Amino acid sequence: MEISFIHCADLHLDSPMVGLKNLPTSIHNKLKESTFIAFKKVIDTAINKKVDFVIIAGDIYDGEDRSIRAQIRFREEMLRLKENQIEVYLVHGNHDHLNGSWINIDLPDNVQVFPSMVTIKQFIKNNVSVNLYGFSYETRHVKERKIDEYIRSEGANFHIGILHGNLEGSTDHRAYAPFQVKDLLAKKMDYWALGHIHKRELLETIPPIVYPGNTQGRHKKETEEKGCYFVELSEKDARLEFIPTSEVVWESLKIDASNVKTFDELYRLCRKKIDERRDGSYSFIVSFEIEQLQMEDSFLDSDLLEILQQDEGDSESFVWVTSIKIQENTEWLKDNLLKESAFYEELFAVTKENEAVDDAVFSLYQHPKAYRFLEELTADEKRDLAKEAEELLLSMLVNYGR
Structure with missing residues (x-):
């Protein structure tokens, strides 16, 4: 008994690429299309692998307005899946929450969208049944622990949780729908399809708790190749294959x-x-x-x-x-300055002397209101201050001329 599916998240279709200037037209156009091309690769994989269904774990669109261009392109890919009898289960995340303002483009009936409350949707094929659990963000800011609302319902061969949220304590993204790994394990799912974090990460192997990352990097902090996971889930184990989709x-x-x-x-x-x-x-x-x-x-x-x-x-x-x-290269720069003039030799010599540090902080330690809150500087602390002073001096010499 086995099922197969694609797990992707954070498509951010039609996302602007930030931090880039003066691009040639050809490069600008390729970047503008990159999120769409990456998602097309996801769908190509689903069709070529003949999967049972596709899971999209939130942030399909980059903004709550869901541009018409992005919606039309998304629907085209959903229709390709329908032609190949492939179901789709998706949740909306903080970027494309349900309360946004957009012109609605209807999706084909093979696409199952989770509402704002945690809901169970069932997939059945060849006497194999799967319960899928998830919710869509009603507003942009969902800070409560939605994981507490996930309750496993018996009567299915497999159970898959879909959650667009943040691991508690992680600082990569805003702390929406927070959870701990032990919370997910307690729900007794066979697979957790996560979204929201744009870096690929396997939080647990048994059962798999997976962030696939986004499908296309959008700025300099989203480095390395991006993609999705092809998953084969059986009663015995789960086999995961990362599929690169970056353009x-x-x-x-x-x-x-x-x-x-x-x-x-x-x-x-x-x-x-x-x-x-x-x-x-x-x-x-x-x-x-x-x-x-x-x-x-x-x-x-x-x-x-x-x-x-x-x-x-x-x-x-x-x-x-x-x-x-x-x-x-501060050491090289300093050596060259010392060769230029005796003035620099005297200047840098000051930063080597603990007496100079003592003189610099003398007035602070003598202040009638401050001295009682200060402890005597250690030799290491004096060396650190002298080093910082030297680096600041070199930086000023470089930036403002000598």
């Missing part, structure tokens, strides 16, 4: 530039990183963080970014560098 992958890459001496060498090093990503499987939005660079040029990052973006042009599988952050 565009966001990445943050560190570059060790300790051996770079010229701008051209730095440019070539960045180009090598870009070419390593260009494998044809994905397009990439990349942020570079350059470390240990031993060059002084306040315009270096902006010049380099402009050139790398110009090189990319209209590539079909693009690698678009959206930002470059250069971490100052």
Whole structure:
């Protein structure tokens, strides 16, 4: 006795891609379509795998207005599933809650939408029955423990909980419909289909308690490939297969530039990183963080970014560098300053002396209202303060000139 299904969540159809400027038209269009293409891959997988049903665990749309464009595209995919006799069970989350304002586009009858109260919907096929439990957000902010309303009902071969919510104590997202893992285990489900957290995570294996993450990353914090899960559930076990669906992958890459001496060498090093990503499987939005660079040029990052973006042009599988952050090599900078003038030698010498720290805080410790609340600084604390002062001094010298 076995069933199979797709578990996806957080489609955020028609989501704007934030934090991007001056994109070529081709890249802009691909990003604009990326959430739709990712969801199409989900549906392609469901059809190719001949699953029994699809679970969508909330936030189908990016906003409570549910754009007509997004609704039409979603319905088209639901109709494809209907043509292949595949049922759909979905809940709405905090982004696309039931109390929003939108022009309603009817969905085909293979789509089962959970109401605002925890409800049971039953799937039956070939004498195999499944109870699915879930609820849709009535408003954007659902902060009560809805998990307490999930009650297993006997009379089915399998039981699946659908919950768009946040693990208590997690700070990744707002704490909506909070729960603890022990709460889910106590409900005796065979599978928990979670949504809301955009990072893929398996909270428990027996039974599987699964965040599939979102299907397409939308900004620099949603890195790595995204997707959904193909699940085969039997009386003995559950088999999970992650299916990548990203059209565009966001990445943050560190570059060790300790051996770079010229701008051209730095440019070539960045180009090598870009070419390593260009494998044809994905397009990439990349942020570079350059470390240990031993060059002084306040315009270096902006010049380099402009050139790398110009090189990319209209590539079909693009690698678009959206930002470059250069971490100052403070030790190298300090060494060069010390060689320039005896003035800098005297300046930095002050930050090495504990007496200088004592002089700096002397007036605070002598203040008639403050001194009683202060403890004597330890040697380690004085060293930490001196180090912070030195780093601040170097930063000011870099940013405002010497």
